[in-house]
Structures are given as C-alpha cells and as structure tokens.
Amino acid sequence: MLVPKISPSQTLGPALKRALGLLPSVLYTDASEANVAGEPAVWAQVSASDDVQALLNSGLSVAVIGADDDDLAHVGGFDRARLALRYASASEDDSDLSTITRAATVGINRAGAVILDLTAQQISAATDSVDVEAQGPPPLAALVRAAERQVIGANGPVRVLVELSGSSEGWTLGLLSRVGSAGASAVVDAGILGVGDDCTGRLELGAALVAACGLSSDRTDGLVTTVVVDEQRACLGVAYSNGASLAAALASGDGVYWSRKRGLWHKGLTSGATQTLVGVSVDCDADALCFRVRQQSPGFCHRQTNSCFGPAAGLARLAQTVADRRLNAPEGSYTRRLFDDSALLRAKIVEEAGELADATDPADVAFEAADLLYFAMVKCAAHGVSLADVERSLDRKHLKVIRRPGDAKPGAIPAEPKAPTPAAAIPEVSRTSIQNAGIRAALPGEKIALRVYSADELSESERDALLQRPLVDSQEIMRRVRPIVDAVRARGDAAVLELTAKFDGAQMDSVVVRAPFNVPELPDSVRAAIDQAYANVRCFHAAQLPADSAVETMPGVTCRRFSRAIERVGLYVPGGTAVLPSSALMLGVPAQVAGCREIVLATPPRPDGSIVPEVLYVAHKVGATAIVKAGGAQAIAAMAYGTESVPKVDKICGPGNQYVTAAKMLAQNDSDAMVSIDMPAGPSEILVVADATSNPAYVASDLLSQAEHGPDSQAVLLAVGLSAAQMAAIEAEIDTQAARLPRVDIVRQSVPKGFCLCVSSMADALAFSNAYAPEHLILQTDSASDYVKDIVNAGSVFVGHYSPESCGDYASGTNHTLPTYGYSKMYSGVNTATFLKHITSQELTRDGLANIAQTVMTLAEVEELEAHRNAVAIRLKDL
Incomplete structure (x- = not known):
C-alpha cells in the first residue's frame, strides 16, 4: 500500500489534500500537526516529549517511534498494535539488509508495524530475486512473511513499511513496485505526489498507488x-x-x-x-x-435504485427512510410529526430507553432496542447528523485509551440504603466468592489477565470454590425454552419458520433441505482442508468399531454381544458468531462410520435462508439425508418430536448454548419424545499444565484458543514451580496476543473469569486437574507423555509442546464434541460408540438347558415368580 507522509513545512494543493484523504492511512512527521478528524487512519511520529496517551486518545491511530529509543515507557499502557517502530540501517554497506531485518524481526513482536529507513540501492538489493533453495528468500520478503505469521487482530497482521532515506524524491514507480512485490508498504513524501494537472515533475498519485500495491488484473483488457x-x-x-x-x-x-x-x-x-x-x-x-x-439520488443502479443488489436493510434502510421523511413525508407521517414536535421526540426517546433497560427476554430486548434506534435516528436526522457521522464517532471512541469510570449520573440509579451485614452471617467462602464475585471484563486499554492464586495460600473451601464452574440459573433457562419446545410440538413447521425468522432473521418458505444437496463451489484450499480433516477423523473413528464377542459361560450355554447402529440420529451444528464445519465433521463422521440409516443435520441458516457452504459440503461428505435450517431450542424440538417435514430422530448429538442444552435435557426427560442425547454441556473450557520447560507464547495461545469461544468460556492455567519472571512472560503473552485477536471483546470478558493456580509439583497439578475434570487438558512439559497414565478425568488430552488444542478441534482425528462443566468425570466425548447400541443374545442347547435349569428354577422360586420357573420346568420335563 502507499502511505503518504506529510510534513508541517509542506504546502499541498487542495486537490492533492483531498486525494490523500481518500487513502487508508497517512503519516505525519509532527504529531502536533496530525489531523485526526479525517477518514484515513492517522499515523504520526512521536518523541519522548510527546504525551502519546493523549494523542492516541484524541484519535491518532498509530504512534511511530525510533527503535533505538531506549525509553519506550512513554508509549506504554495501550494496545501494541498502535505502535510502529522505525529502524534505520547501520550503514549503506548493509546491502543485503541482514542487520536491519534481524532487528526488525524482533520488533514485530513488540509493535503493530515496523518501518525500515532504506536507500534506493538497499531497496533494489532487498527485492532482487535470488536462488531461494540455496540462499533463502530476499531479506525484505522474509521480514514481511515473519510479520504475517503474527497473530492477526482488528488491524490485520503486523505491517512492514519502507521509507526512502535521504531525499524522498528518489522514489520511482519501479522502486515502489519492488517494495509492493515484496509485500511491504511504501512511505512516500506527499510533496513528490500530484493529481490532475499538478503532476509536472511529480509522481501521479494513481500511478504511484498502483505501483506500490502491485495492483494487477487477470482480465485480457487489463481492467x-x-x-x-x-x-x-x-x-x-x-x-x-x-x-x-x-x-x-x-x-x-x-x-x-x-x-x-x-x-x-x-x-x-x-x-x-x-x-x-x-x-x-x-x-x-x-x-x-x-x-x-x-x-446521490436516485442511486447507483441504472434502474434508479440505490444498489444493484436490492434494497438496503436494517439501520441503513432506517437511516434512508428517516432522511427521506424529513424532506418528503407523506400525509400523516408519524416521523414527520416527530420532526415537528421536539418535546414528543424527547419523551419517546426517554420512554423507549427505559423500556429497553427493563427488558430481559432476548426477543423483548431486540424489539425495544429497535424502537429506541428508530427514535434515535429521527433525533440525528433532525440535527443533520447522518448514520455515517454516528459511525465515525463510534470509530473515534474505539481509538480512545483513557477510560472514564463510566458510572451513572446522580439520580439515574435510585439510592437504596442497605444495612451492614453482620460478620457472623458471612460464610467463610461461597461457591461464587472466588469464581465470580467482583469479576468484570477488562476494559480496552487495560491488561487482559487471569487471576492468580497460590495453592499454598488457599484454604480447602477456597480450593473447592476454584473447582466450581459459574452458576447457571437452570430454572430460568428452562422457563424460556419450554414455550419454544411446546410451540414446535403443537404447530410443527409453522412454529419453526416463525422462530427462525424471530431469532435468526431469516425469512424462509421451507424448513428442510433433503439429499442430494446442491453443494456450491468452495475455494480449493478450503475443500482440501475439509477433505484432509475428514480423512483423519474417519480413520480414527473407524478404528473404534467394536468386534462382536461370544463366550460359552458353561457347557451348552453361549452368550453373544453385537452392535447395531442407531437408525435415526440428529446432529446439531451451531451457528451464531462462527461458521462451524468442524462440528459437522465431528458429529457426521462417527455417525457415518457407525452406519446410521438416517442422518439429520440441523444448523441455523444465514439471513437469506441458505446454509453455510462449508457445512453443506461436509453434510454431503458424511452422507446426511436431510438438513434442518434452524438453530436453538426450536431445532432440537423439531428433531426430537418430528414435524411435517423434519424427520423424528432417536438420538440428538452436538454442542450448543445453554438454550440448546436445556432443550436437549427437556426432550430426553419426556417419554413422548423417546429420544436420547449425547451428554449435558456447558461453556467451552481448557486447562493447561505448564512448567519451566513450557514456551510462554504457546501457553498463552492455547488458553486464548478457548477463551475466544464466548464470554463464559473457562481458561485455567496450572503453573508448576514457575518463577516470577516465567509467570510474567506468560502474562505478557496473554495480553499481547489477546489484544490482536478479532474477538478481543469476548476475550476481555472470559479471561478474567479464568485463573492461574501456582502449584509446587506435577503431582499437585494432576490432582487438581482430575478434580476439575476439564473438557480440554494440555500438558506442556518435556515429559508430558509420562503423565498420561495419571489422567483420570478429562474430555481430551493434548500431550506435549506441539499438540495445540486447535488440532483436535479440526483435523488430528480425535473428536472435539466433549463433556464440559466437569461432566468428564462420568461422560465420554462423542465417538463411534455414541451412535451404536449393543444387543446381547444367548443360545442354549438341550444339554445347556439341562445344566443350568436347576439354578434358574431355584432363583425364580426365591423371587416367587412361578411363571419364570415354569418356563424352564416345562422344557426340562421334555428332556
């Protein structure tokens, strides 16, 4: 990409200024001159005398500092993605850039970007092709690849930028192209750029942008x-x-x-x-x-509509309608009335805000929020504020690093004087006193960290409290789920369609898609990944098929045990915030291996009513016979009881949120449903055992791999004999990696609910782990395999430094549908046997019956079951 650099001394024409504001980012050499009110992301060079926190809080996107500045303290306390380190080559003789790229490789672990100050000769040397087999890739390209391997966050991977040292006038389209082809961005002095007629002796901005980005086309006309x-x-x-x-x-x-x-x-x-x-x-x-x-009106499309892809929806549609009503309101328009009566508009905003604050049911919250947004948009339009203005304000707030306490204004919360609780009435420790009391999400800018405890300092009751999961109000959840289940039982497809429109926003005409499926084209890399994962999972689960057994318990008496597939199974594949073809694999493959005659897969549809292509492809591979386009409790009820189009199943398997789990439990306990389930389920969880041989970055990445699932996910670290420095390294990695995750807002909530327990030995760690019974257990130690024999309770164990939980989630072969919430003490994860039932038989010869007859008749007499005794006696008489 091209990043224009603007200096205070430069005089830029209005056309060029406007054009530079269209690019994604600009760099100011003087932070005090930076214009942070515009559209581009604003970078600025800072020094030790600058109040960097204040600059970032005012809207500066990235602070640029020299990497040789020994005092980086003044740029601390904020997301490292908002720091760029500038590196200068020690000498022009460093033509292969080995010195500067080695230094910058370290820098990409400390910041969101690195800027290399290079000469034209160094740029040419760094991007010339070499024999990769013999010498390795060019240094600049190697540095870019190292940066791309960093954890991707909201701002993308770590960026590598190149600035021309000495005179910026040395930039040519050829040099820009070299930098772009290496995957880096070029920082170009705005004074050498021009637009329109102002390009004499300058680089035309469009041509510079094309060169720096390596913009190309595979069309024959080059468009x-x-x-x-x-x-x-x-x-x-x-x-x-x-x-x-x-x-x-x-x-x-x-x-x-x-x-x-x-x-x-x-x-x-x-x-x-x-x-x-x-x-x-x-x-x-x-x-x-x-x-x-x-x-501008009437719109982009030649048919005089705003878009070629149909009308706008949601907030965009609301904003368009409100803006139109302000200018062209029809007779009797309520929106027009609100524009004309500011007192009524104010009253409605206050009224709807109160109703939203009091709403508790998810449907009511959505309904009241929609009402409030409508009145808020009318208020904005009345004052000439567009939806784009609101979004720009949100973006600027996102950049703030100084957080206010956020307390409500006096009078907003009614004061309720409380009598002090007698000390004698406070228990030593409650189930939630350690796990939940006083825990809040980490605010943006705050450190994302686990709570840390020492096993030596905990009482027995405090240790027991750590073993508990967060409390769930099961009665309240059942109260919400039962009407949904009852509606599906009573009204079948009609109820499923209504509930899917309500909860998933999808308007559909039918509930079920039956095989064969119309599988869309997938990228080759995605299809290959699914195929590889499918092969590994099938290989592991095929090995689990049990052999039939037979034994002669006494002469003439032969007993056998053989397995048969459950005929009709329902597989629930969650949707929501993530696409989960892996869950379809983990459920579908063992059902296919077991030989289930009918495999019904249920998954929430996309807003247009279609199924996620990756899930559809997996459904095809595992031989699913039907797909139910529904999620939540309504999908479980449809499979448990059957509808006009949804086949009734005999067993339901698959993970889901608390409402899905509640619906599965309700169905299993209802004799009318005649359905079983795989296991109860709670939030995702992971427990990592780490000692001095562990890699802090690996430990942090494993903990975060589960923490990103949801706000209630549990991440637990058992630190075995770690020093203060080793603990600090892990804590730093958690904060750094978390800050760069796209789902950082979820991680800010879940990580503080997890904890680190410091123990003195592996024996102590394994004792706690067995008591905790985690869903995922990772042993990060050099001798990890030696401890597997000591594991009693766990859903799945990941052994050694190079066995991340992610591999089990996707492709190693083991199943990722596992017991949570401590249920690994009595449940197994989904496996081939989940979809099998076992039948026994016995075959007695004449001699066999004669040999066992007296034993059976005696026991039947003891239990006073004469018909039982007679069934043997009548045959014995014939013998």
Missing part, C-alpha cells in the same frame, strides 16, 4: 474490478477501473470508472446520480479496488 460501497460499506454495485480512471477519480474526488463501452465514465454526469468519493482501498490480493462513496 481492475472495482467494488463500489456506500458510507456504511454496503455494496452498491461493481464497476471497472484502470490507470486513467483511477487518476481521474483521485483528481476530481468523484466516482470515475472505465466503461467497457464508453471509456472514461464519470458516474452520474447525465443522470445526476453522482458520487462523492470517500475512500479508496485495495484488496488483500491486489487484484480489486474498493471505492467508498456518498451516493
């Missing part, structure tokens, strides 16, 4: 696909660009494209549907552009 989106990033349509149209767009600040029929196409010049260009970006593969625009 680049350009996705056009509005300010909310909703797609309006697709157009094409080339160097000429991109230069014209940047120069004019309008939507300008290249028409395959008309050539240069200035959108809207004849129809009036012009576009103000808001942003320009390049996709990750550098073969497509994205134009973010402010679209």
Whole structure:
C-alpha cells in the first residue's frame, strides 16, 4: 500500500489534500500537526516529549517511534498494535539488509508495524530475486512473511513499511513496485505526489498507488474490478477501473470508472446520480479496488435504485427512510410529526430507553432496542447528523485509551440504603466468592489477565470454590425454552419458520433441505482442508468399531454381544458468531462410520435462508439425508418430536448454548419424545499444565484458543514451580496476543473469569486437574507423555509442546464434541460408540438347558415368580 507522509513545512494543493484523504492511512512527521478528524487512519511520529496517551486518545491511530529509543515507557499502557517502530540501517554497506531485518524481526513482536529507513540501492538489493533453495528468500520478503505469521487482530497482521532515506524524491514507480512485490508498504513524501494537472515533475498519485500495491488484473483488457460501497460499506454495485480512471477519480474526488463501452465514465454526469468519493482501498490480493462513496439520488443502479443488489436493510434502510421523511413525508407521517414536535421526540426517546433497560427476554430486548434506534435516528436526522457521522464517532471512541469510570449520573440509579451485614452471617467462602464475585471484563486499554492464586495460600473451601464452574440459573433457562419446545410440538413447521425468522432473521418458505444437496463451489484450499480433516477423523473413528464377542459361560450355554447402529440420529451444528464445519465433521463422521440409516443435520441458516457452504459440503461428505435450517431450542424440538417435514430422530448429538442444552435435557426427560442425547454441556473450557520447560507464547495461545469461544468460556492455567519472571512472560503473552485477536471483546470478558493456580509439583497439578475434570487438558512439559497414565478425568488430552488444542478441534482425528462443566468425570466425548447400541443374545442347547435349569428354577422360586420357573420346568420335563 502507499502511505503518504506529510510534513508541517509542506504546502499541498487542495486537490492533492483531498486525494490523500481518500487513502487508508497517512503519516505525519509532527504529531502536533496530525489531523485526526479525517477518514484515513492517522499515523504520526512521536518523541519522548510527546504525551502519546493523549494523542492516541484524541484519535491518532498509530504512534511511530525510533527503535533505538531506549525509553519506550512513554508509549506504554495501550494496545501494541498502535505502535510502529522505525529502524534505520547501520550503514549503506548493509546491502543485503541482514542487520536491519534481524532487528526488525524482533520488533514485530513488540509493535503493530515496523518501518525500515532504506536507500534506493538497499531497496533494489532487498527485492532482487535470488536462488531461494540455496540462499533463502530476499531479506525484505522474509521480514514481511515473519510479520504475517503474527497473530492477526482488528488491524490485520503486523505491517512492514519502507521509507526512502535521504531525499524522498528518489522514489520511482519501479522502486515502489519492488517494495509492493515484496509485500511491504511504501512511505512516500506527499510533496513528490500530484493529481490532475499538478503532476509536472511529480509522481501521479494513481500511478504511484498502483505501483506500490502491485495492483494487477487477470482480465485480457487489463481492467481492475472495482467494488463500489456506500458510507456504511454496503455494496452498491461493481464497476471497472484502470490507470486513467483511477487518476481521474483521485483528481476530481468523484466516482470515475472505465466503461467497457464508453471509456472514461464519470458516474452520474447525465443522470445526476453522482458520487462523492470517500475512500479508496485495495484488496488483500491486489487484484480489486474498493471505492467508498456518498451516493446521490436516485442511486447507483441504472434502474434508479440505490444498489444493484436490492434494497438496503436494517439501520441503513432506517437511516434512508428517516432522511427521506424529513424532506418528503407523506400525509400523516408519524416521523414527520416527530420532526415537528421536539418535546414528543424527547419523551419517546426517554420512554423507549427505559423500556429497553427493563427488558430481559432476548426477543423483548431486540424489539425495544429497535424502537429506541428508530427514535434515535429521527433525533440525528433532525440535527443533520447522518448514520455515517454516528459511525465515525463510534470509530473515534474505539481509538480512545483513557477510560472514564463510566458510572451513572446522580439520580439515574435510585439510592437504596442497605444495612451492614453482620460478620457472623458471612460464610467463610461461597461457591461464587472466588469464581465470580467482583469479576468484570477488562476494559480496552487495560491488561487482559487471569487471576492468580497460590495453592499454598488457599484454604480447602477456597480450593473447592476454584473447582466450581459459574452458576447457571437452570430454572430460568428452562422457563424460556419450554414455550419454544411446546410451540414446535403443537404447530410443527409453522412454529419453526416463525422462530427462525424471530431469532435468526431469516425469512424462509421451507424448513428442510433433503439429499442430494446442491453443494456450491468452495475455494480449493478450503475443500482440501475439509477433505484432509475428514480423512483423519474417519480413520480414527473407524478404528473404534467394536468386534462382536461370544463366550460359552458353561457347557451348552453361549452368550453373544453385537452392535447395531442407531437408525435415526440428529446432529446439531451451531451457528451464531462462527461458521462451524468442524462440528459437522465431528458429529457426521462417527455417525457415518457407525452406519446410521438416517442422518439429520440441523444448523441455523444465514439471513437469506441458505446454509453455510462449508457445512453443506461436509453434510454431503458424511452422507446426511436431510438438513434442518434452524438453530436453538426450536431445532432440537423439531428433531426430537418430528414435524411435517423434519424427520423424528432417536438420538440428538452436538454442542450448543445453554438454550440448546436445556432443550436437549427437556426432550430426553419426556417419554413422548423417546429420544436420547449425547451428554449435558456447558461453556467451552481448557486447562493447561505448564512448567519451566513450557514456551510462554504457546501457553498463552492455547488458553486464548478457548477463551475466544464466548464470554463464559473457562481458561485455567496450572503453573508448576514457575518463577516470577516465567509467570510474567506468560502474562505478557496473554495480553499481547489477546489484544490482536478479532474477538478481543469476548476475550476481555472470559479471561478474567479464568485463573492461574501456582502449584509446587506435577503431582499437585494432576490432582487438581482430575478434580476439575476439564473438557480440554494440555500438558506442556518435556515429559508430558509420562503423565498420561495419571489422567483420570478429562474430555481430551493434548500431550506435549506441539499438540495445540486447535488440532483436535479440526483435523488430528480425535473428536472435539466433549463433556464440559466437569461432566468428564462420568461422560465420554462423542465417538463411534455414541451412535451404536449393543444387543446381547444367548443360545442354549438341550444339554445347556439341562445344566443350568436347576439354578434358574431355584432363583425364580426365591423371587416367587412361578411363571419364570415354569418356563424352564416345562422344557426340562421334555428332556
């Protein structure tokens, strides 16, 4: 990518200033001059005298500091993704960049970006092709790959940028192309860039952008696909660009494209549907552009609609409607009335806010939130505030690092004086006093950390409290689930369709898709990954098929045991915040191996009513006979009782949230359903045993791999004899890796609910682990395999430094549907036997009956069951 650098002394023309504001990021050499109110992400060079925290809090995206600055304390206390380290080569003789790239490789572990200050000769040397087999990749490309291996967060992987040392005027399109081909970004002085007619002796901005990004096309006409989106990033349509149209767009600040029929196409010049260009970006593969625009009426499409892909939805649609009502309200419009009566609008906002605050049922919360958003958007429109303005305010708030306490204003919460609790009435420790009391999520900018306890300092009751999981109000959950189950039992498909529209936002005409499925095309890499995982999981589960057994218990008496597949099974594959084809594999493969005649898979549909392609492909591979397009309790009820289109099953397996679990428990306990389940389930959990041989980065990554599942996920670390420095290293890795995760908001909630228990020996660690009975147990020690024999309770064990839990989740072969909440003390994870039942038989010869007859008749007489005795006696008489 191209990152323009702006210095205080520069005088930039208005056209160039506007064009630079369209790029994703800009760099200011003086932090005090940085304009943080614009669209681009703003980077700025800072020094020890700058109040970096205040700058970041005001909206600065990234602070740039020299890597040779020994005092980095003044840039601490915030997300490291917002720090960039600048490295300068020690000498121009360092043509192969070995010195600077070694230093920067360390830097990518400390910051979100590294900037290399290089000469033109060093750039050329760093990007020249070499014999990779003999010498390894070019240093710059190697550094980029090292950066890309870092944990990806909201800002993407660690970035590598290159700045030209000495005079920036030395930049050429060829040098920019070299940097781009290595995967790095180029920092270019804005003074050497130009747009429109102001390009004499300068690099034209569009051409520089194309070169620095390595923008290319695989089309024969060389045109680049350009996705056009509005300010909310909703797609309006697709157009094409080339160097000429991109230069014209940047120069004019309008939507300008290249028409395959008309050539240069200035959108809207004849129809009036012009576009103000808001942003320009390049996709990750550098073969497509994205134009973010402010679209004028009647819209982008030639059919005079806003989008070529149908009307807007949700908040975007609401914002459009409210804006239209302000100008062209029909007779009797309630929205128009609100515009004209500010007192009524205020009263409705206060009223709806109170109703939302009091709502508890999920459906009611959604309903009341929608009402409040409507009145809030009317308020915004009345004051000339657009949805884009609101989103920009949210983005600026996201950048803040100084957090207010967030307490309610006086009077917002009614004061309730409380009498002090007598000391005698306080128990020594309650079940939740250690696990839950006073625990809150880590705020953005705060350290994300486990609570730490020492086993030597805990009382027996405190240790027992750590063994407990968070309390769940099962009665309240059952109260919510039972009406859903009853509705599906009574009204079948109609209830499932209504509930799916309510909870998943999908309007559908049918509930079930039956085999054979219309499997969409998947990327080759995804298909290959699923195929490999399928092969491994099938190999492991096929080995579990039991052999029939037979034994002659006494002469003439032969007893046998043989297995048969459960005929009809239901597999629940969760949806929600993640796509889970792995769960479809882990449930479908053992059912297929067992030989189940009917495999019904249930999964929440996407908003358009379709099924996630990856899940659909897995369903095809495992031989599913039907897919139920529903999630939650309604899907469980449909499979348990059957509907007009959903086949009734004999057993239901699969993970889910607390409502899914409650529905499974209800169905299992209802004799009308005649259905069994695999196991009860709770939130995901992991327990890692680590000693001095453990790698802190590995330990942190394993803990976070489960913590990101949900706010109630449990992450537990048993630290065996670790020093203070070793503990600090693990804590630092947890915070650093967590901050870069896309699901960091979930991790901020779940990690503080977990804990680290410091123990003195492996024996103590394993004793606690067996008592805790974790879903996933990881032994991170050099001698891990020696301790497997001591494991009594665990869902699945991951042995050694190179056995991350993720492998078991996806592809090693073992199953990832495991008992949680301590249930591994009495339940196994899903396996081939889950889908089998075992039948016994006995066959007696004449001699066999004669040999055993007296024993049977005597016991029948003791129990006074004469018919039992007679069934033997009547045969014995014939013998």
